Amino acid sequence: MSEDTPEEPKPRRRQARGERRIAQLLSAAANVFCTNGYTATSTNAIAREAHVSPGTLYQYFPNKEAIAIELGGRLLHEMRAAHGQAFTPENLTLPLPELLDVVVDPMIEFNCENPVFLALMHGSEVPGRIAEEHDALHASLLTSVQGVIAHYAPALTAEERSRIADMTFAIFKGGLGLVLAAPAGAERDATVAELKRVLLRYLSPLADGSVTTTPTR
Amino acid sequence: MSEDTPEEPKPRRRQARGERRIAQLLSAAANVFCTNGYTATSTNAIAREAHVSPGTLYQYFPNKEAIAIELGGRLLHEMRAAHGQAFTPENLTLPLPELLDVVVDPMIEFNCENPVFLALMHGSEVPGRIAEEHDALHASLLTSVQGVIAHYAPALTAEERSRIADMTFAIFKGGLGLVLAAPAGAERDATVAELKRVLLRYLSPLADGSVTTTPTR
DNA sequence: GGAAAATGCGAGTGATCACTCGTGTTTGCC
DNA sequence: GGCAAACACGAGTGATCACTCGCATTTTCC
Numbered sequence: 309m310s311e312d313t314p315e316e317p318k319p320r321r322r323q324a325r326g327e328r329r330i331a332q333l334l335s336a337a338a339n340v341f342c343t344n345g346y347t348a349t350s351t352n353a354i355a356r357e358a359h360v361s362p363g364t365l366y367q368y369f370p371n372k373e374a375i376a377i378e379l380g381g382r383l384l385h386e387m388r389a390a391h392g393q394a395f396t397p398e399n400l401t402l403p404l405p406e407l408l409d410v411v412v413d414p415m416i417e418f419n420c421e422n423p424v425f426l427a428l429m430h431g432s433e434v435p436g437r438i439a440e441e442h443d444a445l446h447a448s449l450l451t452s453v454q455g456v457i458a459h460y461a462p463a464l465t466a467e468e469r470s471r472i473a474d475m476t477f478a479i480f481k482g483g484l485g486l487v488l489a490a491p492a493g494a495e496r497d498a499t500v501a502e503l504k505r506v507l508l509r510y511l512s513p514l515a516d517g518s519v520t521t522t523p524t525r
Numbered sequence: 526m527s528e529d530t531p532e533e534p535k536p537r538r539r540q541a542r543g544e545r546r547i548a549q550l551l552s553a554a555a556n557v558f559c560t561n562g563y564t565a566t567s568t569n570a571i572a573r574e575a576h577v578s579p580g581t582l583y584q585y586f587p588n589k590e591a592i593a594i595e596l597g598g599r600l601l602h603e604m605r606a607a608h609g610q611a612f613t614p615e616n617l618t619l620p621l622p623e624l625l626d627v628v629v630d631p632m633i634e635f636n637c638e639n640p641v642f643l644a645l646m647h648g649s650e651v652p653g654r655i656a657e658e659h660d661a662l663h664a665s666l667l668t669s670v671q672g673v674i675a676h677y678a679p680a681l682t683a684e685e686r687s688r689i690a691d692m693t694f695a696i697f698k699g700g701l702g703l704v705l706a707a708p709a710g711a712e713r714d715a716t717v718a719e720l721k722r723v724l725l726r727y728l729s730p731l732a733d734g735s736v737t738t739t740p741t742r
Numbered sequence: 743g744g745a746a747a748a749t750g751c752g753a754g755t756g757a758t759c760a761c762t763c764g765t766g767t768t769t770g771c772c
Numbered sequence: 773g774g775c776a777a778a779c780a781c782g783a784g785t786g787a788t789c790a791c792t793c794g795c796a797t798t799t800t801c802c
Binding site: 432482 | 561649650688689692695698702719
């Protein structure tokens with residue numbers, strides 16, 4: 309929730325304890341959502357995880373969905389920030405391998421540190437509101453990727469560009485699952501490197517001016 | 526204890542109607558699981574979708590989990606059959622583009638015709654029994670992919686081979702999501718072709734004898 | 743035809759869940 | 773200190789869910 313909205317009939321006085329509780333509840337919710345999924349998670353379980361009574365939980369959130377909305381909203385906000393930092397105009401001029409580093413690494417890091425993000429954004433069991441915001445972020449990311457592709461291969465049609473961007477993102481998503489499944493450390497790093505290798509091999513022919521729809525063999 | 530029936534403690538006489546009902550219930554369950562997910566699906570909703578009373582449903586399945594088990598088991602069985610047909614020894618000798626056709630097409634087709642498969646196998650909300658069987662199938666598929674990779678690039682270490690197989694499968698999974706999201710027809714075909722292009726570009730360097738762990742930049 | 747088994751029904755049952763409410767405690771402000 | 777508001781609690785409430793049970797109907801076998 310932003311603080312500059314004029315439609316706030318609830319000017320809360322106490323903030324220190326309250327904000328702490330909200331953060332505590334969201335953190336607990338992230339843990340439980342992550343392990344059980346949204347639907348199978350009970351509000352009582354969230355309260356228990358936060359060492360708080362159910363009544364206290366409902367003092368800060370009107371219902372279960374609002375918890376996911378708030379949590380998802382915060383994650384989406386962070387994600388958008390990372391996204392904006394990755395797809396800067398100057399980064400767009402980097403050679404492909406370096407561009408991949410600059411774009412992939414922050415995204416991977418974010419998801420490693422917030423595994424609940426994938427859990428919340430992926431399932432069809434999440435409340436519609438989250439799904440909408442996620443779709444918006446997804447579209448925004450796709451547009452950025454399309455921009456990169458257009459920069460590397462200006463000759464492509466919009467349809468081809470769109471398809472390649474979709475596929476690039478799907479590859480990343482699939483690889484992300486692998487990375488999250490790998491234990492943090494050398495194995496995870498190797499998986500990330502492999503993911504970048506996939507993307508590099510898939511995308512580097514674009515820079516050569518070869519048309520993707522023409523079989524080269 | 527006194528009854529020593531080895532496998533079938535339930536000799537059902539009537540089979541025509543019963544088997545029909547079971548198929549009907551499983552089909553209904555597939556629909557509802559597909560749209561709502563496993564956890565959010567109620568047994569009453571399955572019965573309603575099948576135009577059957579809740580009591581009738583529980584005459585054929587002891588509980589909700591058993592429905593998913595049976596449905597998942599049948600799908601896994603079909604999937605295993607398709608898998609076995611794809612990874613035949615003679616197919617292994619095909620050149621990579623043809624091998625991709627032979628392996629990818631049936632898998633895509635199966636998932637297009639049984640979208641509930643992904644829905645059931647993917648979520649962490651599914652009963653543990655399904656997850657186990659799915660893990661077994663997953664491991665089996667990975668072994669096959671590793672076999673192919675070993676054939677194309679015998680010089681790789683087991684670790685590299687495993688990582689490449691994992692990544693290949695992750696790419697396929699990601700692309701599969703795209704394919705299922707695309708409307709059936711030309712767009713879907715184009716997406717499948719793009720997926721094969723990704724896999725081809727990722728895997729074809731293996732056949733050239735270049736070592737993947739050496740940076741080529 | 744008639745017994746027995748299989749099939750079918752749907753209201754009912756206990757458990758669980760999201761959520762509330764009455765009450766007690768802590769904190770900010772004078 | 774004292775008051776009001778924010779905070780905290782946890783037993784309780786209505787709804788929903790997975791699942792049952794008594795009974796009616798259909799099918800099979802003789």
